[in-house]
Each structure stands twice: as structure tokens, then as C-alpha cells.
Amino acid sequence: MSKYFGTDGFRGEANKALNVEHAYKIGRFLGAYYGREHKCSVVIGKDTRRSGYMFECALTAGLTASGADAYLMHVTTTPSVSYITRTDDFDCGIMISASHNPYYDNGIKLLNGDGEKMEQYVIDEIERYLDGKGAEIPFATGSDIGKAVDYAAGRNRYIGYLISLATHSYKGMRIGLDCANGSTWMMAKSIFETLGAETVVIGNQPNGLNINNDCGSTHIEGLRRLVTENKLDVGFAFDGDADRCIAVDETGRVIDGDLILYIYGKYMKDREKLANNTVVTTVMSNFGLYRAFDRAGINYEKTDVGDKYVYECMRKNGHLLGGEQSGHIIFSK
Structure with missing residues (x-):
């Protein structure tokens, strides 16, 4: 079990459970880790919380101090950061948000180069560094210091992508x-x-x-x-x-998310697009959803609560649709 990172990132009350020094150190680590063999580039988005600007600056300072370039999408959505990380070939992506929590909380969500949740072994190394157990990371100097880049164009490109669907x-x-x-x-x-x-x-x-x-x-x-x-x-x-x-x-x-899963599942099955004839749910889904799937002849799998586990099941087994009652809906290609 991770000390800082849960299933949806490092989250807590701003400058209490999650403070600006944590953000700076996470930036320092990521810039060094992904910049071992080339100039690292990281894309960052945030929601509208007041503390988001503070964490954005701290992450940017850490990244650039380690020699990475930070590309700032500013206020945008988590799915957009995932999409742009993947399509624009960033080493990783960061979303500053505490999702549905109140304004005084914030969080740091980390995505790998495929726009998926960062691998646990990388998270483990970050936590070691946060606890002062990792190797010292040298500061970049001269022309090796990273730069911060306005990347609102990435958000606009994602909007265009959604419209195209x-x-x-x-x-x-x-x-x-x-x-x-x-x-x-x-x-x-x-x-x-x-x-x-x-x-x-x-x-x-x-x-x-x-x-x-x-x-x-x-x-x-x-x-x-x-x-x-x-x-x-x-x-x-x-x-x-x-x-x-x-x-x-x-x-x-x-x-709710269960009904949305049923609607999409039935739609995809009727068009022969539901891979493995299976929808991935969590143990929190309503029993009525499973009865509806049974009547429709749709199979299902159950995971622990958390879209992380839903996606892991989808990826492992080649399923194309999954989600949670809370409204996380995941499509895979």
C-alpha cells in the first residue's frame, strides 16, 4: 500500500496533507527519471482550485530544475491531459486536481507516456524520494535547465477531437x-x-x-x-x-454510471462492437445492472472500487467498455 499515492493520485488538503514541497519534489524526480537519456517533456493541466496555481508553479520549478520542459495546458480536464500526453508524445502527464472533493483539497495525478495511470513501480520510487530515501538529484545548469511552455493549444486540439467523434x-x-x-x-x-x-x-x-x-x-x-x-x-x-x-x-x-454502462453496452453489442461481449464494473455497481446485462446476454466482470482497477482489467483481458456507478466511463480501443 502506497504511503502518499492512492488509486487516483496523491490527494489531500492543500499545504497540509499535500504541500508545495511535495509538488516540487515530484517534479524534480519526474524530470530526472524521464530525462535520463533525452530531454524530458511533461504536460501539466489543472482544474479551477485556487491552490492549483501554486502546485502548477511548484511542479514546473521541480521539472525545469531537473532539466525537463514543462508544457502548461492551464485549466483543462483530466481526459484531455491523458489524450495530449499520448498523442503529442510527452514522457508523462500531470493533472492537478482533487476531482469531486471540495476546493481546499487538491491532488496530483500522474500519467505515463501512454496517457494511462503511472506504473506502480515508478510511484514507489517517487515515494522513496519524497521520504528522502532516493539518490540525490543534481540540478540542471546552463542551457540544460528546462523551460515552461504555454500549451493551451493542446486543450484546444482535444476539444476538436471530441467534436470529431x-x-x-x-x-x-x-x-x-x-x-x-x-x-x-x-x-x-x-x-x-x-x-x-x-x-x-x-x-x-x-x-x-x-x-x-x-x-x-x-x-x-x-x-x-x-x-x-x-x-x-x-x-x-x-x-x-x-x-x-x-x-x-x-x-x-x-x-448514473451503471445506467450509462448499460446503454453503451447494449448499443455496442447490437452493433457487434462489444469485444468479448463483456463490460467491466466494480463491486459497487447495482444488482439491477447485472440483471439487465443478463437479460441482454452481456457478460460482465467485477473489480475493486476505482477506475484504475477497471482499466487494468480491461487492458489485461481485451475488454473495450468499463466504468463505475459514480460516472467514470472508460472506452478502450
């Missing part, structure tokens, strides 16, 4: 969005409206202190009211870093 226009649809005062506060509206939808948006006025505060996927009642009072066709609520999504139908009925 749509198979039809959303013209005529009226969609409610709850952005949790987090990472999607500008992104979600622009994506849906580019596809032709009319949007009504809440949770899109972040001030650094109100992320997930009575809004977003963990406070779905606000979106339910928005959809029913405005007679919208559907609504989507994200968490602070947008790696979770919960939906609401036109009647205000909540469509």
Missing part, C-alpha cells in the same frame, strides 16, 4: 450542463453548441473556492431542476476535473 448534428436539442465550477466551465458549452445544440449552463462561474460546491455530478439535484424547469431534452453533470459524468433525462430521472 460526433456522428450527427445536435441541432434542435436543448441540453443542460452542470460544469461543477470546474474544468469544463468553458469547454462543455462550446463543444455542444459547435455541434448545434442549445445549452443552458450552471456551475460555470469558478472563483477558485466554489468547485463542486453544491453543483456537479455529486450534487445532481441542481441539474435535475435545470432540466425540468427549462423543459430540456437531457442534462449532463461533470465533476471538478471532468473524469466523471452523470446524466439526467427530460423527466429529471438520474442516469
Whole structure:
């Protein structure tokens, strides 16, 4: 069991459980570890928490002091950092976020060069360094010192990628969005409206202190009211870093992660695109989901709670769809 890193990164109250020195040392280690044989490049994103700027600066200082270049996507989503890490050939990616937690918490999520959660053996080495047990890392000097690069273009490219996935226009649809005062506060509206939808948006006025505060996927009642009072066709609520999504139908009925998994599973099976005819769930999924899968002739596997374990099962066994009741939905190619 890791001392600092859980299934979703190093998380805790900012400058208490997770402080700026931790962030600096993580940057120092990653810059040296991935820069052993070449100039290391790392992409960094963050959500809207006030402490995110502090951690971004500390990570950047650590990386550049070890000779790595830090590419800053600024406020963006965790999936976007994963995508850009993979497609733009970064050595690793970092997302600064505590997901659905309140503003005073923050976290550091680490991704490998494939945009997946960083390997445990690397995490173990980071923890040794944080505890002062690793070898001393020399400072880069002269032209070897790294640079910080504005990389908002990466976020914009990810937005374009999401738009390209749509198979039809959303013209005529009226969609409610709850952005949790987090990472999607500008992104979600622009994506849906580019596809032709009319949007009504809440949770899109972040001030650094109100992320997930009575809004977003963990406070779905606000979106339910928005959809029913405005007679919208559907609504989507994200968490602070947008790696979770919960939906609401036109009647205000909540469509949680289990129901979303069923909808996607049935859709993919009907089109013969559900590899191994299997969906990966966690032990927290509702029994009703399994009864529905049985009726549809869809197999399933159960893992421990955590999207990390869901993805590990998917990758090991070649499954293409998995997720959690909380709204983590994972597609694999």
C-alpha cells in the first residue's frame, strides 16, 4: 500500500496533507527519471482550485530544475491531459486536481507516456524520494535547465477531437450542463453548441473556492431542476476535473454510471462492437445492472472500487467498455 499515492493520485488538503514541497519534489524526480537519456517533456493541466496555481508553479520549478520542459495546458480536464500526453508524445502527464472533493483539497495525478495511470513501480520510487530515501538529484545548469511552455493549444486540439467523434448534428436539442465550477466551465458549452445544440449552463462561474460546491455530478439535484424547469431534452453533470459524468433525462430521472454502462453496452453489442461481449464494473455497481446485462446476454466482470482497477482489467483481458456507478466511463480501443 502506497504511503502518499492512492488509486487516483496523491490527494489531500492543500499545504497540509499535500504541500508545495511535495509538488516540487515530484517534479524534480519526474524530470530526472524521464530525462535520463533525452530531454524530458511533461504536460501539466489543472482544474479551477485556487491552490492549483501554486502546485502548477511548484511542479514546473521541480521539472525545469531537473532539466525537463514543462508544457502548461492551464485549466483543462483530466481526459484531455491523458489524450495530449499520448498523442503529442510527452514522457508523462500531470493533472492537478482533487476531482469531486471540495476546493481546499487538491491532488496530483500522474500519467505515463501512454496517457494511462503511472506504473506502480515508478510511484514507489517517487515515494522513496519524497521520504528522502532516493539518490540525490543534481540540478540542471546552463542551457540544460528546462523551460515552461504555454500549451493551451493542446486543450484546444482535444476539444476538436471530441467534436470529431460526433456522428450527427445536435441541432434542435436543448441540453443542460452542470460544469461543477470546474474544468469544463468553458469547454462543455462550446463543444455542444459547435455541434448545434442549445445549452443552458450552471456551475460555470469558478472563483477558485466554489468547485463542486453544491453543483456537479455529486450534487445532481441542481441539474435535475435545470432540466425540468427549462423543459430540456437531457442534462449532463461533470465533476471538478471532468473524469466523471452523470446524466439526467427530460423527466429529471438520474442516469448514473451503471445506467450509462448499460446503454453503451447494449448499443455496442447490437452493433457487434462489444469485444468479448463483456463490460467491466466494480463491486459497487447495482444488482439491477447485472440483471439487465443478463437479460441482454452481456457478460460482465467485477473489480475493486476505482477506475484504475477497471482499466487494468480491461487492458489485461481485451475488454473495450468499463466504468463505475459514480460516472467514470472508460472506452478502450
